[in-house]
Amino acid sequence: xxxxxxxxxxxxxxxxxxxxxxxxxxxxxxxxxxxxxxxxxxxxxxxxxxxxxxxxxxxxxxxxxxxxxxxxxxxxxxxxxxxxxxxxxxxxxxxxxxxxxxxxxxxxxxxxxxxxxxxxxxxxxxxxxxxxxxxxxxxxxxxxxxxxxxxxxxxxxxxxxxxxxxxxxxxxxxxxxxxxxxxxxxxxxxxxxxxxxxxxxxxxxxxxxxxxxxxxxxxxxxxxxxxxxxxxxxxxxxxxxxxxxx
Numbered sequence: 001x002x003x004x005x006x007x008x009x010x011x012x013x014x015x016x017x018x019x020x021x022x023x024x025x026x027x028x029x030x031x032x033x034x035x036x037x038x039x040x041x042x043x044x045x046x047x048x049x050x051x052x053x054x055x056x057x058x059x060x061x062x063x064x065x066x067x068x069x070x071x072x073x074x075x076x077x078x079x080x081x082x083x084x085x086x087x088x089x090x091x092x093x094x095x096x097x098x099x100x101x102x103x104x105x106x107x108x109x110x111x112x113x114x115x116x117x118x119x120x121x122x123x124x125x126x127x128x129x130x131x132x133x134x135x136x137x138x139x140x141x142x143x144x145x146x147x148x149x150x151x152x153x154x155x156x157x158x159x160x161x162x163x164x165x166x167x168x169x170x171x172x173x174x175x176x177x178x179x180x181x182x183x184x185x186x187x188x189x190x191x192x193x194x195x196x197x198x199x200x201x202x203x204x205x206x207x208x209x210x211x212x213x214x215x216x217x218x219x220x221x222x223x224x225x226x227x228x229x230x231x232x233x234x235x236x237x238x239x240x241x242x243x244x245x246x
Contacts, residue, residue: 011189
């Protein structure tokens with residue numbers, strides 16, 4: 001299933017949950033705060049992992065470059081005693097000195113990267129602990145929210161379960177972007193109706209609508225309100241969605 005279809009389903013479910021949560025006081029907002037905290041801490045962990053990956057890449061490329069420089073230095077050293085005049089000798093001497101400087105710079109970069117890597121791995125352990133704690137706290141609040149609904153509110157438990165299943169199929173970056181939009185608009189995904197965004201009623205160019213129909217993989221947002229757009233045929237009828245998950 002295309003990501004935009006999953007996001008449209010997610011938005012339909014969240015719309016129902018919003019209505020139900022309005023009856024449950026501050027707890028739904030607390031759950032959202034915990035969701036944002038998890039998203040923020042996940043982003044921090046991912047940034048640290050990317051930095052570690054960059055250091056590993058630097059180490060690999062530096063090793064190759066060092067070997068190339070050493071080979072070049074050896075070759076120049078051999079050529080230095082075969083030159084015919086002082087000008088050629090001085091030119092080779094200058095190039096060898098430049099190579100030595102470059103090798104020293106690379107050594108320093110690798111040394112500095114090693115120190116930074118050690119610090120990053122220490123940070124990562126703490127960041128991962130904080131992320132795990134945030135996830136546990138979110139799970140507790142979600143459970144509390146579900147239990148608070150009581151036996152009378154089967155719909156809440158049903159929608160929460162449906163939401164969990166859909167979230168598991170949504171790309172993590174898209175989920176983060178979806179949650180970000182939700183901080184501004186309760187409806188993060190809206191359909192195009194009568195060539196307009198049904199969230200803010202801004203006109204959408206026909207060419208863009210055609211592109212959306214023929215390229216279901218690409219995510220489009222309204223240039224005016226920032227909501228994620230879907231074509232009308234991808235709009236979700238909540239009753240049909242519920243029946244399909246029954």
